[in-house]
Amino acid sequence: MTDQEIVKEIRAAFEREPRVHVHRNHIRMNFTGSALVIEGEVDDIAAKKLALELAGEFAPNTEDRLRLTPASPVADGALRDAVIVAMTEEPTLKNCTIRVWIKGKEEIVRDTQPESGGAIHVFIEDGIVTLEGQVLSLSHKRLAGVLAWWAPGCRDVVNRLAVAPPEEDSDAEISDAVRLVLEKDPLLPAEQISVKTEDRVVTLEGLVFREQERKQADADTWYVHRVRNVINHIEVRQ
Known part of the structure; x- marks a missing residue:
């Protein structure tokens, strides 16, 4: 495929993934030599990581210049x-x-x-x-x-x-890190959330009291290094 065809395919993949929010976010792509440069601003960490993951399926040599739009500007x-x-x-x-x-x-x-x-x-x-x-x-x-x-x-x-010393990464290591992060978040009942990882895809399950807690657990998991997708099965207790 030509560079233009690759970009077209990636944009079509963005359209199929609702968490990328393609009509709300501002994502630009262009090739510099053999590298696809993907840049712009997105609403959240899930949109950023998913956009990079989808782009990487068509252009393995991808340069990440996507940034999150902060809730309010900070010096x-x-x-x-x-x-x-x-x-x-x-x-x-x-x-x-x-x-x-x-x-x-x-x-x-x-x-x-x-x-x-x-x-x-x-x-x-x-x-x-x-x-x-x-x-x-x-x-x-x-x-x-x-x-x-x-x-x-x-x-x-x-x-x-x-x-140092070097460690071999694994799904178990990612799960341990996600659990640690959830425990560190004072806004979450981490003991009520279970974590399992397969091929760097993290599945969250459990019960929380508020929808905001469900969303917070999701975002915290996306922030963890090398997590490539999050499946959030956490239920909100009515």
Whole structure:
């Protein structure tokens, strides 16, 4: 297929997936050499990940420039402060060194000697949070990414954290991370939600008290690194 035909097929796939909200979101696509660049703003994390997943079926070499539209604009400084507070107050990351870059200069927020829990380097530009450095486990990497996503004003998270020593990823690892994230969300009755993962597709089941809790559990799961789809069977108790 030509580049134009590929883009046409992808747009047709977007039309068939209601969670992409193709008529509400603003997604642009064009080829730069052999890479498909997909950019624009979308309402939520599910729309972003599904759009990338669908595009990747037709164009495996895809460059992600999709950003979330924040509920209200937040300056990078305020976003940075929120991310740092979340990182430093999270008990799981208490042994991590935290460094942040402000106008190209490094600022050490917390220094552990030695860096027994790893080190997280935080870069923020135009609402995009980039995490670099290394942590002790895949669960640490995924939790750090979700904490960044939760910060008000975050438009995207680029999670480049390495894991040392390396761990083999698996569906079980993803399920463990999703459970951890749901437990960390104070707005959710996490003990009432079950999680299972197959081929990076997460299925949620259980009972909650409000529709907002059902939606929140869905969004939290999408935020987890490498989750490619979420099937939400959570019921709302009447």
